[in-house]
Amino acid sequence: MLKIIFAVLFSFLVIGKEADAADKSSQEILGSGIKGSIESYKVGDIVVIAIKDTDTNMGKSIFLEPDAAIIKRLMSEGNVRSSINTFLIKTAKHNILVDTGIGGSGGATHDNLVYLGIDPSEIDIILITHMHNDHIGGLLFGKDKIYPKAKVYIAAPEIEFWQSRPSAIAANNVLAAYTQNIVPFEFANKALPLFAKGEGDDIEIKVMKAAGHTPGHSAFEVISKKEHLLIAGDIVHNITIQTAEPLMSVTFDTDPEEAAKTREEIFDYAQKNKIPIAGMHIPFGGIVSIQKNKQGGYDFTVVKTNEDAQQKGGEK
Numbered sequence: 451m452l453k454i455i456f457a458v459l460f461s462f463l464v465i466g467k468e469a470d471a472a473d474k475s476s477q478e479i480l481g482s483g484i485k486g487s488i489e490s491y492k493v494g495d496i497v498v499i500a501i502k503d504t505d506t507n508m509g510k511s512i513f514l515e516p517d518a519a520i521i522k523r524l525m526s527e528g529n530v531r532s533s534i535n536t537f538l539i540k541t542a543k544h545n546i547l548v549d550t551g552i553g554g555s556g557g558a559t560h561d562n563l564v565y566l567g568i569d570p571s572e573i574d575i576i577l578i579t580h581m582h583n584d585h586i587g588g589l590l591f592g593k594d595k596i597y598p599k600a601k602v603y604i605a606a607p608e609i610e611f612w613q614s615r616p617s618a619i620a621a622n623n624v625l626a627a628y629t630q631n632i633v634p635f636e637f638a639n640k641a642l643p644l645f646a647k648g649e650g651d652d653i654e655i656k657v658m659k660a661a662g663h664t665p666g667h668s669a670f671e672v673i674s675k676k677e678h679l680l681i682a683g684d685i686v687h688n689i690t691i692q693t694a695e696p697l698m699s700v701t702f703d704t705d706p707e708e709a710a711k712t713r714e715e716i717f718d719y720a721q722k723n724k725i726p727i728a729g730m731h732i733p734f735g736g737i738v739s740i741q742k743n744k745q746g747g748y749d750f751t752v753v754k755t756n757e758d759a760q761q762k763g764g765e766k
């Protein structure tokens with residue numbers, strides 16, 4: 451009996467310690483002046499920080515075949531405020547940035563990193579979901595690299611796609627400037643080789659093929675201490691419509707049918723495994739959980755950020 455009491459007491463102590471650590475890191479990261487631009491979310495041992503790059507609108511004009519009845523039912527207020535988000539995976543030893551935002555004078559990712567006390571030269575890994583300008587624009591000042599020391603991971607099919615389009619200036623400028631930094635990867639459902647042996651933390655990042663929006667569009671599953679978060683890029687542009695009606699694709703999907711299929715696959719995977727989805731155009735803080743509904747679509751619940759690991763996980 452004494453043994454059991456001691457074990458229970460010990461586990462409380464351990465959980466309490468972890469919760470303290472989470473609270474501390476949230477406070478340190480949040481600061482006071484930029485609340486609303488940065489939100490933190492704990493995954494096992496690590497903190498994922500959602501960064502709002504900028505606000506944007508995702509109105510009905512983005513849809514390929516806007517069904518008037520659906521638009522009326524789900525978008526009675528016209529445009530839907532959305533955002534461009536990037537995500538910083540902060541481990542004890544590494545700063546991993548997922549996408550870089552739109553860049554130029556419109557994107558705030560770089561400034562928010564500086565605010566967090568992270569110099570761009572301290573970003574050692576960048577994962578790119580795909581090479582549209584609102585995701586890679588933040589890699590360059592003019593033609594100069596903003597993240598000179600980062601290894602930049604991009605799916606091989608994505609690189610090939612943009613190289614075959616020399617008129618796509620933004621993507622090809624990035625490929626030229628970062629030639630020495632780029633690490634192409636193939637789609638395989640296994641962990642990316644991000645760290646040399648002994649250099650890693652308790653983190654694994656698996657790549658998931660999410661093609662359709664672009665040929666090399668990738669989702670990244672972050673795993674630490676058996677907790678998961680799926681950073682799914684542009685799987686949705688308008689979360690309200692594309693969860694209720696997942697077959698509705700947008701004008702800038704390279705292959706709209708494949709994009710719809712991928713959206714359903716990722717939603718199914720996330721709901722079966724109870725994994726929250728982080729998205730680059732899910733209204734900021736950018737993380738939702740997904741549940742299948744009886745109408746053949748999905749419902750979503752905004753996942754609360756800035757809470758410790760005991761309270762989160764997609765439940766209300």
Ligand SMILES: [Zn+2]
Binds near residue numbers: 582584585684730731
């Ligand atoms: Zn985008």
